[in-house]
Amino acid sequence: MYTLTIGDKAYSSWSMRGWLLLAGFGIKFEEEVVEMYTPAFDAMQAAHAPARQVPQIAWREGGRAHRLWDSLAIAETLAERHPAAGHWPRDWALRMQARVLAAEMHSGLSALRGACPMNLHRHMRPLAAPPEGLARDLERLGDLWDWAMREGGGPWLAGPAFSAADVFYAPVASRLVSYALTDDRTRGYAQMLMEQEAVARWCREARAAPRRIARYDELA
The missing domain is CATH 3.40.30.10 (Glutaredoxin)
Incomplete structure (x- = not known):
């Protein structure tokens, strides 16, 4: 265990x-x-x-x-x-795609992650002053998800099955919702990911927790 x-x-x-x-x-x-x-x-x-x-x-x-x-x-x-x-797809090309996506999330999109820390108590509330670099990261995210759907055929980032690639982008999808950052390229997949069974369970448990952290909740 x-x-x-x-x-x-x-x-x-x-x-x-x-x-x-x-x-x-x-x-x-x-x-x-x-x-x-x-x-x-x-x-x-x-x-x-x-x-x-x-x-x-x-x-x-x-x-x-x-x-x-x-x-x-x-x-x-x-x-x-x-x-x-089933963490990684069995098909080698889809597995490569999943690993590329997970690795870029692990090391990239720093403006989005820095400016918009995950906060599942926040909902559709934009930043008052979005920092330089945020729009660039959102554009990159849209490019990545568009590419993933074209190459893998969707509906998940590495083909027909939920994989570790989707896991790595779950907190990003939550940020898009928390800070009202979705657009036509990201909205559909972000919503589907937030509704995935395990992701939805995490979010329910997170929102039920009584503790609040001011440095996140007071971010304007």
């Missing part, structure tokens, strides 16, 4: 990815939520060094304790350990 350590569901985008890589593919796990920006989170980081971030997955196997972190590493390791779960 895996133990998944995550931050606050409403705000921790990387935690969302780690959780979806388990829950979205039928892999059983226990969940440990550690509130961000608290002494408990600092203590978790110290106790689990060098894994000083969320999400983290821990388990015991072969008499040894194992700890796995970073969303790309989690995706690849779970795909190896659970080959029937």
